[in-house]
Amino acid sequence: MVTRAGAATAVAGAVVVALLSAALALYGPPLDAVLERAFSLRKAHSIKDMENTLQLVRNIIPPLSSTKHKGQDGRIGVVGGCQEYTGAPYFAAISALKVGADLSHVFCASAAAPVIKAYSPELIVHPVLDSPNAVREVEKWLPRLHALVVGPGLGRDDALLRNVQGILEASKARDIPVVIDADGLWLVAQQPALIHGYRKAVLTPNHMEFSRLYDAVLRGPMDSDDSHGSVLRLSQALGNVTVVQKGERDILSNGQQVLVCSQEGSSRRCGGQGDLLSGSLGVLVHWALLAGPEKTNGSSPLLVAAFGACSLTRQCNHQAFQKHGRSTTTSDMIAEVGAAFSKLFET
Ligand SMILES: NC(=O)C1=CN([C@@H]2O[C@H](COP(=O)(O)OP(=O)(O)OC[C@H]3O[C@@H](n4cnc5c(N)ncnc54)[C@H](O)[C@@H]3O)[C@@H](O)[C@H]2O)[C@@H](O)CC1
Numbered sequence: 144m145v146t147r148a149g150a151a152t153a154v155a156g157a158v159v160v161a162l163l164s165a166a167l168a169l170y171g172p173p174l175d176a177v178l179e180r181a182f183s184l185r186k187a188h189s190i191k192d193m194e195n196t197l198q199l200v201r202n203i204i205p206p207l208s209s210t211k212h213k214g215q216d217g218r219i220g221v222v223g224g225c226q227e228y229t230g231a232p233y234f235a236a237i238s239a240l241k242v243g244a245d246l247s248h249v250f251c252a253s254a255a256a257p258v259i260k261a262y263s264p265e266l267i268v269h270p271v272l273d274s275p276n277a278v279r280e281v282e283k284w285l286p287r288l289h290a291l292v293v294g295p296g297l298g299r300d301d302a303l304l305r306n307v308q309g310i311l312e313a314s315k316a317r318d319i320p321v322v323i324d325a326d327g328l329w330l331v332a333q334q335p336a337l338i339h340g341y342r343k344a345v346l347t348p349n350h351m352e353f354s355r356l357y358d359a360v361l362r363g364p365m366d367s368d369d370s371h372g373s374v375l376r377l378s379q380a381l382g383n384v385t386v387v388q389k390g391e392r393d394i395l396s397n398g399q400q401v402l403v404c405s406q407e408g409s410s411r412r413c414g415g416q417g418d419l420l421s422g423s424l425g426v427l428v429h430w431a432l433l434a435g436p437e438k439t440n441g442s443s444p445l446l447v448a449a450f451g452a453c454s455l456t457r458q459c460n461h462q463a464f465q466k467h468g469r470s471t472t473t474s475d476m477i478a479e480v481g482a483a484f485s486k487l488f489e490t
């Protein structure tokens with residue numbers, strides 16, 4: 144409802160703008176030029192912010208060294224993959240390897256395992272997720288894993304989701320960082336307590352997943368005109384869990400700080416790009432926590448890691464689109480990970 148005070152404020156605002164325009168037209172540069180300058184200053188400022196944050200990402204990347212052994216740069220687990228979806232866990236797990244993890248595991252339903260193995264000899268695939276001992280089977284591996292990515296291609300079968308609930312609880316008990324994506328977010332929307340307050344969790348919702356989570360946690364629709372505020376509020380309501388809202392610009396918050404990633408991508412939106420993001424984030428989260436807050440200049444390591452994964456995914460999309468245009472698919476983006484990583488982080 145428009146109140147009388149609100150209407151008066153709007154009229155006063157319009158009058159001020161009109162007077163300013165008239166004054167500028169008579170005595171100063173055209174209003175368009177003033178607005179354009181203000182906009183370019185804001186843009187320059189955000190480019191500077193982006194560059195500063197990219198520098199923090201560079202700080203957390205472990206140097207390659209001949210003295211390291213296999214596994215030291217990351218052993219990542221992806222929990223997902225069912226009869227319908229085999230591409231998503233593959234994309235996430237191979238992206239983790241391409242970014243620089245040494246070993247990448249997939250814990251999936253038995254029907255998905257031979258398919259995922261056939262995509263790649265580089266992944267270690269465990270057909271355990273639909274077994275009655277699923278939690279115990281995954282728990283055996285937890286001491287050897289640095290981070291878990293939960294949800295790509297998981298599906299929404301109740302029995303699988305119950306097992307994943309157990310895996311999440313076991314991971315929290317061991318303080319293992321978790322990236323939650325796709326159907327993992329479906330589970331969190333049913334049971335936010337599962338992740339509430341866990342400081343080593345990052346959620347990576349797309350548009351739909353974000354509004355579903357927001358509805359479930361804040362019990363009301365989000366304000367689509369205030370995406371910064373919505374991401375901040377969701378993070379706070381989940382006990383300061385880090386949230387990455389993917390979209391035209393990615394908006395990231397840990398309930399205290401809000402970052403925006405607008406690295407140039409493309410207008411191509413093929414399925415699987417989010418899986419590349421969550422898989423690479425699994426590695427970056429591990430590296431960021433290992434590096435600690437000194438390397439991130441006091442910023443949250445998880446936010447820095449998330450900013451790195453968003454920038455990298457968008458840069459892969461940009462590079463792949465330059466070569467393949469409309470026919471770009473996620474496999475083309477994965478082929479760009481090495482070059483995109485060097486361009487952003489090894490300058
Ligand atoms: N090759 C594969 O195996 C793939 C499997 N996938 C899996 O598919 C399952 C379902 O994932 P979905 O992402 O479809 O999740 P949802 O079933 O929640 O659907 C998301 C919906 O939101 C829509 N959407 C996305 N961005 C939007 C925007 N900005 N505005 C309005 N609508 C928007 C999409 O078109 C989609 O229909 C997950 O397990 C996921 O991992 C996907 O990762 C894609 C690739």
Ligand SMILES: Nc1ncnc2c1ncn2[C@@H]1O[C@H](COP(=O)(O)OP(=O)(O)OP(=O)(O)O)[C@@H](O)[C@H]1O
Nearest residue numbers: 349389390391393408414415416417418420456457
């Ligand atoms: N409109 C857009 N413009 C530019 N980049 C975008 C846009 N929407 C999403 N992206 C980028 O695409 C990547 C994946 O986001 P998206 O919303 O497609 O995830 P998703 O739906 O989970 O993908 P997936 O198909 O893998 O499940 C992110 O890096 C995000 O920054």
Ligand SMILES: [Mg+2]
Nearest residue numbers: 325349417418
């Ligand atoms: Mg997704």
